[in-house]
Amino acid sequence: MAILDPYGDRFGRLLVAVAVLAVLAGVATAGAYxxxxxxxxxxxxxxxxxxxxxxxxxxxxxxxxxxxxxxxxxxxxxxxxxxxxxxxxxxxxxxxxxxxxxxxxxxxxxxxxxxxxxxxxxxxxxxxxxxxxxxxxxxxxxxxxxxxxxxxxxxxxxxxxxxxxxxxxxxxxxxxxxxxxxxxxxxxxxxDSAATARSMAPARWAAADRRIADAEASAGDRHRGNRSTSAGGDALIVVGEDAPTIDAAAAAAPPNATVVVPAGTYEETVDVNESVVIAGDGARIRGDGNGSVITVRAPNVTLSGLSIDGVGNRTRDPEAAEEDGTWDTNIQLGYGHGDAGIRAIDAPGLLVDDVAIETNASGVLLREGSDAVLRDLRVDGSDDWRDGFMGVTGMESRVTVVDSRFEGGRDGVYLHRADGSVIRNSTFVGNRYGTHLMYTGDALIADNAFRNAEFGGITVMTRPSGNAIVGNDVRGSGAGIQASGTRSYVGYNTLADNGLGFSTSARGSLYERNVAVDNEVGAHATTVVPSSRVVANDFVGNEVHAEAGPGALRVWAVGDRGNHWEGASVGLHEPGERAYRPTSPVDAALHREIAAAALRESPAVVLLDRLRGTVPGARSGSVVDPSPAPKPHAPERIAAATDPDSEPVHPDWRRELDHTMNAHDRNATDGTRSRLSNVRTRGLVDVGGRR
Structure with missing residues (x-):
């Protein structure tokens, strides 16, 4: 049986002639321009x-x-x-x-x-x-x-x-x-391009390391202070010895002092108005169920070794919104004026370390430039997300979240105009959204684990730019990753057992090296006019590998490098030598129905596929991979994703990206180098360093 090349010139010219007639006859119903x-x-x-x-x-x-x-x-x-x-x-x-x-x-x-x-x-x-x-x-x-x-x-x-x-x-x-x-x-x-976000991802990781180190050094310098007398009090104040309450100790503490909180339960609320360290040792601060428990209004404050509960139930303040304000402004005003275990207002340099919070409102609320490092933070929210709020709410405050856990509540981390934030090495369980960004660009969301999110593990809304979402493991959620905006990088993520693996909602972006396994839908093409690259991803065991909404044909490959689709290599042809259309009814069934292979090779289906590729009205809402990879790009991650007992999968993407970008720099012929070399790159590059 002769196998027709779906992109061959001879048959293509004949089909184009037929397609022109089809367009003239069907343009009224196709709605094409x-x-x-x-x-x-x-x-x-x-x-x-x-x-x-x-x-x-x-x-x-x-x-x-x-x-x-x-x-x-x-x-x-x-x-x-x-x-x-x-x-x-x-x-x-x-x-x-x-x-x-x-x-x-x-x-x-x-x-x-x-x-x-x-x-x-x-x-x-x-x-x-x-x-x-x-x-x-x-x-x-x-x-x-x-x-x-x-x-x-x-x-x-x-x-x-x-x-x-x-x-x-x-x-x-x-x-x-x-x-x-x-x-x-x-x-x-x-x-800048999506390749810039890719090249900057390791640098953003390193920048977070520097923020953590700087915060530790600042807190350590203050904590090592002796009981030397200074104007305003001692440099070391022990609650129960030098002051009756934590609030009294914080009020009496001079700048750069340390307030030591011995083990026990302290029923009070605390205001911190100086740059101090509050260091607990098995200490619990319990509010009265009204308002925030700790309020910080000073720079360079450290809170460590504390447990917090008794937070008020107010999640937002509708009276703070402006009558004629924009939606964006009213969200900031409303969400930024609720109750929290820790509330920071105009308090840059905050370090929260080894703190656990039980709350039905926010765990940590940051606003007005309260840039913060949150490490080893545990926030337990409401069992039903409708009854709670955010683990971390960040309003116009850059946040670095590491080694933390957010369970229950509305969103694990909600950031609003918090450019440059980093969320990494953390666990999110049973939230509405695990991580939810609004108007927030140049962020890094990396090496996190998301489980059983009601709507989505990682969701980026509005129209930010330059976000990198890398190395995350999302399972059992409504959706794995839904990121809007422009010039984003979504790579090396493991998405298993979700309703949707990922959507290609961000324009001019790069989706590569993701593993979509056993989802209802592996990927969904959402933008009407495609402008992103989807390459070197693995689609295995999904009920439907990919879906597409209305719009132009989406070509998911870069040159001869495509994605791996389970079932794409089935048929009377060499593996990887025939285009695969995951949105075609026949191709979509190849990994589920053995009989679909014979139908796929029939002349009628081949003709129809070629027609879809040339007639605008016939190809709406479709995806094609002209170079499907016959073997998975990441077989070990696929195996881990199908193992219910496996630990979260976090590939060594930093090493691989460094290698890729170095290869690109060595092979550049137009004088363009990566942003790792402090110069912006032009266009997107393939994972192998090819343009």
Whole structure:
């Protein structure tokens, strides 16, 4: 039996002819965008009507006010959506990635936003700014200024002008050189990408180590103080000897003193208004069930060796919300004004070490820049998440959580505008969400174990950028990982026995080396217009390996490197030599139904698969892997994921990423090096170091 190559040229040309007729006959029902550039050139649309790619407009709060990201909008030949790119350079980079044309067709018309009459300039932080944009013009009619002082939060940007003289004026004032559209298309840009988040993951781990060491050193220096007299009291105060209560001792303690709390139960609440160490030894602080138990309003405070209960039940303060405030603001005000075992307000440098908290509200509440290190923290929340709140609530406070455990309650860790936070080596059991980030970017969530989360182990909402989610083990949960935003890295995670393994919700992101085993759905493609790379993942034992919502064809491979799909190598062909479509009814059944193999090889199914790849209306909501891997990428992790008695799986991703990025640096031919070399990378790289 002759095996037809589903991407062969000869049969492909015949099918394209058939596909054109099918499109003309079915466009009314398919709902696809169709425009003949020879008879009608589509006009620019309102940008809000475009599907956004590239940078997120909420990547950074720095973009508030007059700061802008020059944009482009593109009409593609096989896509019914107008695609808006935040960053002209992000569209230019997509032209040679080998995937965009396959998924969207070729660009029919490209418009760019120009700033001739908008008083363009540069903010004090180096961001491009303008009072307004002035017009959308065809990309090949504009003049661009590159290498100027103007940047975006992701790095270099180019600024388009309709008139060359205006571009010359901008360059004269802010530097740079003038380019036409062809030069922009051929140029490499120094911007952040998902590869940057990948390369920075080990560095973020190291940064967390430094924060922990600095906090330990600061606390140790104070704890080693002698009983030398200073203005305000002794450097060492023992509760029960030098002061009757912990609160009295904290009030009497001078800066940098240590309050020693002997074993016992202390029924009180404590206010800490100086930079002190409160060190317990089997001590329990029990509140009266109203309000927070410990409130910290000073920098560089250490709390250690304590157990806390008797926390009030207020989870938020609706009266703190503003009548005309945004949703974002009201969440911060409401969530940030509930009760907690430990509440920190404008208290940077907080160290919480070896502390256990029982609460139906928050365990630790941080707000107003209370950057904190939380180590060996145990928070036991409500049995039903509806009755409780967060293990850790962080509002505009960078949080480093290590070696901790969160059981029950609403969310284990909830962070809101807490950029740069690190959550690692911790355990989450029976929460609504294990870790829940809102408007929080440049974070690291690594080497954690999540069990039996009602809705999801790791959930990242709104539109942050640059998060790295690496080496986590999520099992028995509604979903493993659901991360939105842009330029995120999701790699080396083990996702087993969940309703959903992971979703590809983050745009311009990289999903690699994940193991999805025995989930109801291994992965779900959610973005309407795909812009992420999904490569070198293993899908085994899932009821459905992958699903896709409406949108363009998703190509899940990088060059000749694809994912491993159980069942993909079944059939009359060499393993790895036939494309696999996990969203196709026949392919999806290959690992469950032996009879599907014969159907998969039938001429009718092959023809239908080829039709899906060429006709926009027929390929909506589909995924294809043109290079499926015949063997698993991580067989040992698959074996551990199927063993109910195994310990959480945390691969040595730091060593592997260091090796990968070093190989990329050695093989770079365009002078681009990784962010580990303190220079931003361009584009995404394959796990093997290939572009």
């Amino acid at each position: 169709a425009a003949d550039p020879s008879t009608a050139t589509p006009a620019p649309v309102a940008y809000d009507d475009a599907v956004e790619l590239g940078l997120s407009s909420e990547t950074d709060e720095l973009m508030a006010g007059s700061a802008r990201i020059p944009r482009a909008q593109v009409f593609y030949s096989q896509l019914q959506y107008v695609v808006g790119y935040n960053g002209v350079e992000s569209f230019a980079a997509s032209l040679d990635d080998g995937r965009t044309e396959r998924q969207f067709g070729y660009p029919l018309v490209v418009y760019v936003e120009t700033f001739d009459g908008g008083n363009p300039g540069v903010t004090d932080d180096g961001l491009f700014e303008a009072e307004r944009s002035t017009d959308w013009v065809p990309a090949d009619e504009a003049t661009y200024v590159a290498e100027s002082a103007a940047h975006s939060p992701a790095g270099e940007t180019v600024v388009p002008f309709a008139e060359r003289t205006n571009a010359e004026l901008f360059a004269a004032e802010h530097g740079g050189r003038l380019l036409d559209w062809e030069a922009v298309r051929d140029r490499s840009f120094d911007v």
